[in-house]
Amino acid sequence: MENKLPITRLGKFFSQDDFDINIQMGEEYLHGDLNMKLVLYRVDKNKTGTDSVYAEAGKDDIKYLPPIEFNGLVKIDEPKNATYKNGILRYQEPGNMVISVYIKHLNELNIDVRYGDYIGYQDSEDKVRFYTVVNDGKITSDNKHKMFGFKPHYRTITCTIVQEGEFRGV
C-alpha cells in the first residue's frame, strides 16, 4: 500500500477544499464553457507489431487502445514554412499543439498520456489532425504547475504533428 502524506503547507491560507473548489471552477470553465475536446489514442504496446531490430511500425500498423475523449486547454502554434532540402521541396509544418489538462480529469478518466501516444484534434468539421506527444508533462514539480505552490493541478502536454504515413487513426 502506498504511503500517503497529507499536504499541510500553506495551511493558514489554503487548503484541500480551496484546491478542490478551484479545480471545480476551472473545470466548469474548461469543460463547460470552452469545451475543447481531444481524443487520446494510447498506443497498445502489446498489439502493435514492430520491427524486430528498429522497433518501427509500418503504415497503419500502430494499434491503439480504445480512444478516449478528454478536455483540455488547447493552444496551437503558428505553422512554419520549411523545406526539406536547402530551400527546395517545401512543406508547411503545422505548429505544435500544447494542451493543458487537469490532472484530476485524467485521473477520473483513468488514463495517462504518455510520450509517443497520439492525440486527435478536430480542426474543422471535416478535418482532424493527429499529433504525437513529444512531451507528456508528467513532471509537474515546478511552481507553474502547482496551484499557489500547494500541489500540482494540471499537466502541460506538448504534441507535434504526425503525417498520414505514420498515423491516421485507423
Place this chain on the structure above:
Amino acid sequence: MGIPKRKNNINVYGNKPVLYGSDVMDRRQELLDSITKADSFLPDSILHDDLDMGMLDFVKENFQIVTDGQKIPVVDKIMTIQRWGEFANNWSFSDDDGNPKLPLIAVIRKPDAQIGKNPSTIYNIPDRRTFYYASVPTWNGNQMGADVYKIPQPVAVDLTFDVTIVCTKFRDLNKFSKLVMQKFASKQAYTNIKGHYIPIILESIADNSPIENIDSRRFYLQTYTFVMLGLLIDNEEFEVKPAISRALLMTEFIVDNPVQRTTKSGSVDITTINIKANGTQTIFSVGEPMSIIFNVYINGELLTKDVNYLHISGTSKITTLGAPQANDIITIQYFKGKKSQKADNVTTFTNSYGKIVTLFTDSITITNNSPFMNLTHDIDTFVSLDINGLAQDETTNFIITNSKQVKLLGTPSISSIVNIKYLF
C-alpha cells in the same frame, strides 16, 4: 582472387558474354547506330537538360524502394526554384495540406556546372575544331553525291546531383543505401543518354536528419551526392559539307605495242627499249618508272626532251608531240634507278658500287679523217653515240678501244658532230 565485377548497366557486349572476330565490329556498328538512331547520321545533341533527364531516369530505374507495399515515389522532375513547379511536381503524393507525403526521393541538381574532370577527356583540342565523323551519300534526283559530317570534340562537364531520400523509417534508409552501395561497388555507374554511356560517380553521403529536435516532427533526410561526368554535344556546332557530287573517271588506254627490251648491266644499268608505233598513239610506256631518260629516238633519230617529247621523272611514259608514223620504232634509253642511286635529278648517280658518277657528253666536231675520238674523262658506263643526231650502233658503227677513246668504224664527213654520252 575474386573475379572482378563487371560494371553495372553497361551492355557493351549486347546479349553475348564475350565478342570475337567480326562480332566485335558488328557490335560497334550497333552501338553507333543506337547513338545515331534518330533522324540523321549525326549523333543527337546532349545538353544540360538531357544530362539532367538521364540522371533522373537513372534514379528512377535503379533506386526503386518499396515500403509498406508501395513504391517510394521519386519526384518526377529535377527540382528547381520555381515554386509552382515544385507544387506541380509533387501533387500526386501530397497530403491535404499540399505537403509532400513521406517517404519520397528527390533529385536536385546543383545549379553550377563545372568543367569536366572525366579522365578520358582531360586532353582537349582547342578552338572547337571539327573532325570527320561520317560520309553520308546524297541523291538530289539526278546525281549521286556525298556529304561529309564533321563534329567537334564533345565538351566535358561535371554536374552534381543531390539525391535526397526523406523518410521516417530506418529500414527505408537501409534499403536505399543498399541499392546505392551495390550500384556503386565499382568506381562509377553509367546511365545511357541518347546512346552514350555517361559515367556517374558517388561523391559523398550526408545525413541531415533533424532527429535532435525533440519538440518537433522528426524524419530521416539523407543526401547522396553524385557527380555526373557528362559530355556536351551540340548539334549547332556540327558541320555538314558537300564532298564529291560528281566523279569523273578517266581511263588511259596504253596500246600494247610490240616491244623489245634490253638492259646493259654495268655499274649503272641502262635499259634500252624499242616500241613500234601504231600511227595514232602519242603515249609510249616502258612499263616501269624511269628516273632518267638518256635518249629517245624515232627510227634512230635523236629527239630532244621538252621539244619533241615530254617526260616526268619517275613515271613510266613519254608523250611525243605529234604521233609517230605507223611502224616507226621508238627507242628509249633510260635508267630505271632507285632513289638511293640518284644523287640529283640531272646528271649525278650513285653506281652499284657506291661511287658517284656523272653523266657527261663529249661533243666532237670532225676535222680530219682520224677515226679515234679521245674523251675528256674515263668511261665508267657507256651510254650512247650519235653522229649529227643519228644513233650509232656499238660494234657495227664504233668500238670502245679504251676507257678514254672510241674508234669510229666509218669516216664521217668533215664538220660532222659526234656526241658521245657516258658516265665517268
